[in-house]
Amino acid sequence: MIYELAALPGDGIGPEVTTQARKVLNKAAQKLGFTIKWRDFPFGAAYYLAQGHVLPKGALDDIGSCQALLLGAVGDPRVPPGPLERELLLALRFHFDQYLNIRPAKSFPNVPLPRPLGPGEKLDIVVVRENTEDFYMGLGGLLGPQKTNHEIAATRKLYQFKASLTATLDPELNGTFSVGLLTEPAIRRIAKKAYSLAVARGDKIVHVATKANALPDFYGYWDRITRQEAENFPEIKAIHINVDNLCYQLPRDPNGFGVILCPNLFGDIVSDLVSALAGGLGLAASGNLGDGLAMFEPVHGSAPDIAGTGKANPLAAILSGALLLESLNLKAAANLVERAVVGYLAEGRNLPRELGGPATVERVGELVLAQMDQYEP
Ligand code: IPM
Ligand code: MG
Numbered sequence: 001m002i003y004e005l006a007a008l009p010g011d012g013i014g015p016e017v018t019t020q021a022r023k024v025l026n027k028a029a030q031k032l033g034f035t036i037k038w039r040d041f042p043f044g045a046a047y048y049l050a051q052g053h054v055l056p057k058g059a060l061d062d063i064g065s066c067q068a069l070l071l072g073a074v075g076d077p078r079v080p081p082g083p084l085e086r087e088l089l090l091a092l093r094f095h096f097d098q099y100l101n102i103r104p105a106k107s108f109p110n111v112p113l114p115r116p117l118g119p120g121e122k123l124d125i126v127v128v129r130e131n132t133e134d135f136y137m138g139l140g141g142l143l144g145p146q147k148t149n150h151e152i153a154a155t156r157k158l159y160q161f162k163a164s165l166t167a168t169l170d171p172e173l174n175g176t177f178s179v180g181l182l183t184e185p186a187i188r189r190i191a192k193k194a195y196s197l198a199v200a201r202g203d204k205i206v207h208v209a210t211k212a213n214a215l216p217d218f219y220g221y222w223d224r225i226t227r228q229e230a231e232n233f234p235e236i237k238a239i240h241i242n243v244d245n246l247c248y249q250l251p252r253d254p255n256g257f258g259v260i261l262c263p264n265l266f267g268d269i270v271s272d273l274v275s276a277l278a279g280g281l282g283l284a285a286s287g288n289l290g291d292g293l294a295m296f297e298p299v300h301g302s303a304p305d306i307a308g309t310g311k312a313n314p315l316a317a318i319l320s321g322a323l324l325l326e327s328l329n330l331k332a333a334a335n336l337v338e339r340a341v342v343g344y345l346a347e348g349r350n351l352p353r354e355l356g357g358p359a360t361v362e363r364v365g366e367l368v369l370a371q372m373d374q375y376e377p
Contacts, residue, residue: 012302014072020314020365045076054087073302097157098288111279129267145172191229282313310360
């Protein structure tokens, strides 16, 4: 069996960490008798600066002809925040309708936790982040003292959204506004995913992040639909919790948290918080999934300050690779990769620089590869 996979290494440490992840995936393939054909896509800051556009015409369809995408990171100090994130990363998520953003945060051996676990405690949280709506729609504009007219439009797989707004700011003020959007089918499908995942894990509780106290029309609607959807899962109790309270409770006592369902913006924030609880972004993997092309990326971003220094930790990219294999139903290969990462960390020698060890990004890759020989797939 041949799998054609897209690689988009991107910016900063993206190329270094995805190089290691690719080696590990290639080895898993070799051990389990399948073949990976990588297709490289050069997009990111360098491409944008040289070409003047983020993506050429047809690029998304080209990427979409692959079976999955491994992404490194986007973001570069030479490019102001915005174009790369919106026209590359978010464009991929929206174009392929990757509505499920899954971000596991597990404790690993020899990875120190900011709040050490007591006996019998475990940290095994998954943030299920809605990935297409909320304030990530990116809709809005600038306001001024003169009347302004705004035609707002966005296309998603589920719908086309259009709105017109006439606005004035009186007295003479300047400002900006942003329109968030939550739709019933988008809430239902992500809630279904979160509750099904909890059932598959054998959990009894799903925490649903909200902020209905401050925005009752908006997040109250999220609550209503997520509650309705929970009725189809009698084995699950959905506990709605304001996201500020959630951010307070999690560091104090992460026990009792498993699946956390979040709208897009809160999911972005909460997933960084839980990855800190699990020992840092260096191990935080993620998958962006829908009914089409799925994309896998470490949560850590491009970390331009350490690019090229060897300090990057490739484990998040490698674990994202394991999620990629799982999405293609290559469970044995995914397990092999995960066990190799756990086995390497458990030895506690030659840890990544990020974890206080001496191993460079490349050396960590080699050590994970070496572990793979020790396990029967
Ligand atoms: C993430 C990142 C992105 C996001 C940025 C780079 C746009 O923070 O994947 O968590 O906000 O989704
Ligand atoms: Mg983020």
